[in-house]
Amino acid sequence: MYLHGTSKVNDKNHLEIGGVDTVELANKYGTPLYVYDVALIRERARSFRDTFKRLNIDAQVAYASKAFSTVAMIQLVEEEGLSLDVVSGGELFTALQAGFPPERIHFHGNNKSYEELDMAIKNKIGCIVVDNYFEISLLEQVCMENNETIPVLLRVTPGIEAHTHDYILTGQEDSKFGFGLENGQADKAVEQVLSSNYLTLLGIHSHIGSQIFETTGFLMAAGKMFAKLKEWKENFGFIPAVLNLGGGFGIRYTEEDTPIAVDKYVEAIIGEVRKHADKLSIDIPEIWIEPGRSIVGDAGTTIYSIGSRKEVPNIRQYLAIDGGMTDNIRPALYQAKYEAVLANRVLDPVEETVSVAGKCCESGDMLIWDLPLPKANSNDMLAVFCTGAYGYSMANNYNRIPRPAVVFVENGEEQLVVQRESYEDLVRLDIPLKTKVID
């Protein structure tokens, strides 16, 4: 068993996080329940920031809020002095509701609408990461109508195939995101933005994918971007103020995962940036990065109640929990793997291997295959580790299952930060058929 952050086993043999007994939390708030280790989120955020500081590099660490966006989380990000990456009007709205300083918000997305761009401009956010030509024209129109200008980064696809699941790869040339760096698209976009009356070109952005364990992809992306910067300096006299290398830093979900420490990613990236900037004789641009998973992933643990069991003789024991692909779609979507323990009997000896099934009407709703556990029954609770990123944020109401509550824990105290959805919430937006008129 691998316990991280403030997670430990208390004298009741229960899993404790942030000094709070998770079994007591589950009894109080119900299950499934997302529990976040706030101290661990702070530690991760600080290690990114401190590394840049130690290396004496001007930087913005923008938390990618798609990983987990709620008002309380955004407030925590603000407390830790990070910037914020949003990708939709909804994420932007959440950030504004949380009182996040708009000038530290960066807006991403491959299909931002007129309304979303207008909202961004009216709220004077810090920067738009422009993804395509359509967006350049749309953004110019929005700026003109608001009589505003806006700093932009251009998202480029550097043609890097990082080693990760195909669905979370983004830096390859054949991607829905960004301007191709090698096929002339990025050059044309730079020219267009430089000649715009409304857009100020701050620099360029690339994001090569997610859950990446090696530094090679980031270094190759930086190398390719600097090669272009050299051309743009010569051809357009353009010197970027910002170079954004995206997020994607991998975390440990199971023992198969071998991430490197946050500071090692940053050190490697900065080493490469220094080398290229020196060669080009330009000042090192401000470096921006956008970690999501590596800030919140291992800080989240989901507590479930165990329910039914089904034995397929000589083949498998299915143990069902009261959640599944509605609160964690990653196993169904990416064959993602997780580790888990019984929250109420953590150190009991392993007695069997079970496969943990969700409760949705889908055979693919399997949370964990072949998990070693003590013999568990419906009095037990399962704690699944590392569910902090893309769990709650990708949660859904399939089978009309309400989304779970979220609790923050720190220094022996708990705080409910998202309420559990009710059945009433599920039908809140439904409109009944007009009543039939009976003569």
Ligand SMILES: Cc1ncc(COP(=O)(O)O)c(C=O)c1O
């Ligand atoms: C543009 C961009 N930035 C940042 C992220 C955050 O990625 P991660 O959560 O893997 O750090 C993503 C998601 O992959 C992304 O698409």
Ligand SMILES: N[C@@H](CCCC[NH3+])C(=O)O
């Ligand atoms: N949602 C994905 C990551 C995609 C990141 C967004 N570009 C995951 O759970 O791993």
